[in-house]
Every structure is written in C-alpha cells, then in structure tokens.
Amino acid sequence: MPEQLIIDCDVHVGPKNPEEIKKHLDQRWWDRFAMSSRDIYSHPTYVNRTDAVPPNGNPIGSDPEFLREQLVDEYGINHVILLQRPFTNQIPYVEYATALSSAYNDWITETWLGQYNHDGVFKGSITISTQDPLGAAKEIDRWGGCPQFVQVLSDSGARAPYGQSQYYPIYEACVRHDLPFAMHAGADGIGISILPSTGYPTHYIEWSTCHSLSYQTHLVSLLVEGVFERFPTLKVVLVEGGVSWLPTLLWRLDQQYERFRSEVPWLRRKPSEYIRDHVRITSQPLESPVNSRHLLKMLEMADAERILMFSSDYPHWDFDSPKHAFPKLPDTMRKRIFYENARELYKL
C-alpha cells in the first residue's frame, strides 16, 4: 500500500511527432496542419504560385533574374513596384516592429533596388509600422532622399482607422518627401491589429473577401477626418482590396455628408471629390462578374480611368495576368490604368 494517495492535476503530454496527430485528421486539413499556427487567418493551401520557384531552388520571389523572365519580360512590364511585407503592424513591441521594418528597408536597398537593379526596372516601398508613428516618420526620413523608393507602405491591419490623428506624423513625413502612403490588404484582426473590419470570421475565404471592408473603413476615416485638407499634397494608395466597392461607398458617404456636415466643418468639398486628387487603387484582385459589362459599368462609375493602377500580385497564387485580367477596355482607359496613372503618381 502506498503511504499516500496522490493525484497530480497538471502533467503535460504530447505526440512523438506531428504524424501521430496528422493520421487522425482528414486529408483536407493536412496543408493547414503543416503551417505555423501563429497566423490566425492562414491561406488554406499555398499562397504562392507553385510555378514561381526559381530554377536554382531558392525561395519564391527571391531571384531577380527569374522574376524578370517570368514577369517583366513575359508581359513587357516597364516598372515593377516592389512591396516587401514583414507584417510588422501586428507586433506589440513597437521598437522591434520598427527595427524589423528598417531591416527590410536596408535589405531591399542593397539588393532589389541596388545590385539587382542594373536596368532600373524595380522601384521600392519604404515599409513602416503604423502603430509606431514617430518611429515610422523617422524611417521615412531615413529613406526619403533615395529615389529608388516611390512610396511608403504598411498593412490595412491596424489599431484604428487611418484618418485618426495619431497617424499624422506619418503623413507629415510622406508629404515632406512627396511620397504616397500605400496600404496593402492584410494583418486585419491579427496580433495588435485590433481593427477587425473583416469581423473575426471563421474562414480564410471570409477574411480575404472582407479585406475590401477594411479599406472602406480606412478610406471613410481618411476622407472624413479631413486628412486631405490637412495634407493637401498627400496621396494614398489602396493595394489589393478591390475597386468596385468605391462608387457605392462614396454615394453613401456623400449622402451622409449632406446630413452631417456639422460634424466635420473642416471639409470644404464632398468626400467623393477628394478621390481623384488624393486616392489611387491597384487593380488585383480585379472583380470578375459573370457579365463583364457589369464590371465595365462599375469601372466607369469608379472613375477607374483616373484612379486605377494595374497590379499583378506576382508571385502570389491569385496573380492577375496583364493579358487576361481585364475585359476589353476603351483605349484611353487601358493606357491610364496600365501605365499613365502609376507613372504620374510615382513620377516615373
């Protein structure tokens, strides 16, 4: 007989290897199981084109000559705007977040904007962490004189809508160096990016569909808070969040403006009237309704000829080919979307 009966109420066990668990999972979960669990919304299979692995076996998107071959030469592209994305907005430790952004900016300056850029085809984005506006402003100042950088970049995932005043040091720095502020879809609801306009849904399909809603939240905030009155030369670029939602949003916002302008006495124009002077939208993932005339009508309503800029999202799985993404467009519209709008914005 033991001297004392014992119950240990806290002992941890685990599998010898992941296979012990995997064999109990339906095959459709295996891709997800193989991933890091840190991202609460992870792509269910592969975020990159599987044909984008360079012949030397290096990681996808790391080989400039292969990228030139598969994208630049294949489609006759004149300039490629590079977006390196360390997803730093979701990191609580702001010093680290900004240090990591800095490290990416150092790296891309040396490589893709430096030794890999013999033909000048690559233009860069200064990555910042928006939860650290003062650190972000310093980072913009650090690179503002470098002509290879054509914009400032962060994610749509944020702590608050981007029109709010805590972000103004970022816009001051953008204006100081005459650089657009670009936001790329992503990081919404992850880490400290607690502005979940995507709504903390269950699946990646929902989260990714609703990225367009984050953009609408940010755009309404930028317009309504009077950011474009305060910073009359600031341009904002919305990357990878769709475009067809724009007309409806502006109808709705203009209607509310007629009714609530007493709340926002600093606005001197209807919200929609700031768009052409201040906002540009990239095209991928372009909406593709069954009836392509509906898309053309929507592009007309969205003033796409002036505000839309082509993007492919290479090397990601949902790449939009310059050859196939758009239905037949009127000539002037096509030229502006594929070239002129970006050339003007980025002074290329």
Place this chain on the structure above:
Amino acid sequence: MPEQLIIDCDVHVGPKNPEEIKKHLDQRWWDRFAMSSRDIYSHPTYVNRTDAVPPNGNPIGSDPEFLREQLVDEYGINHVILLQRPFTNQIPYVEYATALSSAYNDWITETWLGQYNHDGVFKGSITISTQDPLGAAKEIDRWGGCPQFVQVLSDSGARAPYGQSQYYPIYEACVRHDLPFAMHAGADGIGISILPSTGYPTHYIEWSTCHSLSYQTHLVSLLVEGVFERFPTLKVVLVEGGVSWLPTLLWRLDQQYERFRSEVPWLRRKPSEYIRDHVRITSQPLESPVNSRHLLKMLEMADAERILMFSSDYPHWDFDSPKHAFPKLPDTMRKRIFYENARELYKL
C-alpha cells in the same frame, strides 16, 4: 499647526449644473452635450423628424392615430412592419437583455399589435438578444404562434458574425415558426457588441456610413458558414444598411469561392446563388448618386426586383418618402419592391 500634513488623492467635484460647462463649449457641441453619454456613437442632432411629434405632445412614434395620419394615410400604405428596438445586444447581463426584449414584445403585443390595431395595418417583429441564443430561441417560441408577428429582429451590432454556430438555436427557432430573421443596423462597437466592422471611427457620419460594412460581414458569414444549407427554409432580412454594395460583394465572394471551396465543402452552390432564395434587403436609406441611371444599373445588378423591399424608416430624420426616394422604376420592379416582395416574405 496641524498635527499631520495630509494630501487626499481622490476627491470628486462637479459643476452645479450643466450650464456651467456648456458656456465653455462652442455652440455646435450643445446638442451633443444635451444627450446621454452612454451611446458612444450618438446622432449629432435629432434622430427623429421634428414634425413627427403627435399633437397631444406624446413622444414621437408613440401615437398610432397620428402615425396612421402622417404615414399610412398620407402615402396609402397597406401594411407597416413595426420594429421596436431596445438595443439589447449591447447589454452584458444576458438575463436582463432577454428580459428587456421580452418586455418590449409583451408591450407591443398589447398595444400596437393589439388595441391599436383595429384595421390590422400593423405587423410586428419579435425582438431578441443575440448574445443569449437559448433565451432568444425561447422568446421566439413564446410568440411564434401569434400571427401578428411576422419576423424575428435584432441589431447588426453583435459579438461575432451571424453565420457562426453559436447563433444556430436562433435560426432553428425561426425555422420552427417559419419566421425570417431580420437584423437592423445599429449598436456596432457599443457595449459588448464587439464586432466593430464599422471600425471604431471618430464621428457619427463615419459610423453610420459604415453600417453597410457590418451587413457585409454578417452576410458573408451566413453564406460561407452554410447557414442556408443547414436551414433550407431560413430567410434573412437586412434592414437599413443600403443595397448597392451587394453586387460587388457577391462578385468578390464568388471569386474567392472558386478558389477556396475546399474550406467550405458544405456549400452546394456559389454564394451569390443563395441570395434570391434566402435574403431580402430593405430600401431605406436608398443610395442616391448624382446620376440616377447609376442607381438603376446597380439595382439591376443587385436583382432588386426580387430582393429589395421598400422601407421608410419613419419617424426618423432620414425618412425615405414612398413618393420621392426612388427614381422612376420599371413597373414590375416597382410593384415587387413596394409590395410583392414583402407580401410574399411576410405572407400578408
């Protein structure tokens, strides 16, 4: 000399009356100052039509004969769907939230659906609190046999997107009594309604503009989670969140569905294909673009002839008149929007 030096580090003081503070505020803040501060997004002036005060001086919206005169008779309306709104989704204490919903249902049964309803013009909504799904289901069961109630009602402000499984007891009860589930714009980001698809903005103009985004979050969730496969007879009504956003959202969601259907194997149709059988949208506040042909085009793309139902939002400030809210519509579309779609849904 005092025996002991003392610092009291917590003493509260306040003004003798609100005027002492008000005189230090610019006049444009006075309306807001006069309000309760409990609502974090409050209408900056008056939420009701000022001409809607009944001649007997009773509160706006409390006098059935005056409502008949100002709305029903004025515009020749056949049925009025009443939405009493105690905003209970934002209350943490679920027993109280459901008790308050119950009290409103008791009250409206006795009054507007009872003694005030001699001509049968009024139809009611069973108010529930969605954070208490089991209590809500009981409340639906309590009234499900009463033909004066034609739908179940709650706010878009919620703890999670409405497709998620915690809400299924509510939909089971709706289906049991063949009642649509209606959500009304409101309460987003307030109290425990921590699904802020509106994005915790600064102003009411932003918050109210972005109500349409909450609806998109909820609708994507309902479609993607397979609620309409699980509850094949369930209908959902989206009240007061606009309609023109629907085509774009469905283009985007169908496109993601083509790519991510492995995540949602329970869906047997494209997400957009569930709309006509399961979703109805009310019209107020109807978007009003400068070019009314754009609205007509959008209504066509949104299949408005089948899914849109007229609403005025009486007695609120942004009332849509049956005479003026719409541009000239094709006859069949007009009849369905103003009458047939609601008659079929509510079995009137």
